[in-house]
Amino acid sequence: MATRITELPNELTANIDSVDAAGIVRLLRQSDAQLFAGWGAHPSINDAAILTKISCLAVKAATLLKENQQKEGENVFVFSGCGTSGRIAWICSRAYNRLLHHLGNKPCFHYLTSGGDVSLIISNELPEDDPPQGIHH
8 A cells, every 4th residue: 555645754844853842833834834835746725626626525515415404314424534633523523513403404424533432532543554453443
């Protein structure tokens, strides 16, 4: 399996352990900026192709949510992730479900996090770094 982009070293932060706290913040800000400028051969989050995909996804999600109001919740949305992404999946599913409940609609957002619910509280590196292992936890 090819190394995931999030696991690749970034040349900007190669010497992060040799700078002071302000330097660390500066390096992290610069690496975060690569999301908007692009990294290596990868597109920017603001590139037309990416924005088109996000727009299509938003339209599809809105359509499915509207169908849920008419069909009493047959569609389900699942956020997933490992580590921090899994925690964000949990937060988003809870927030969207609260909003739906407030609007009088049935909750339809769920989450999956590598390592199971315990990983929401306690970091568990094994399932985060080994996808097949994460599925079984």
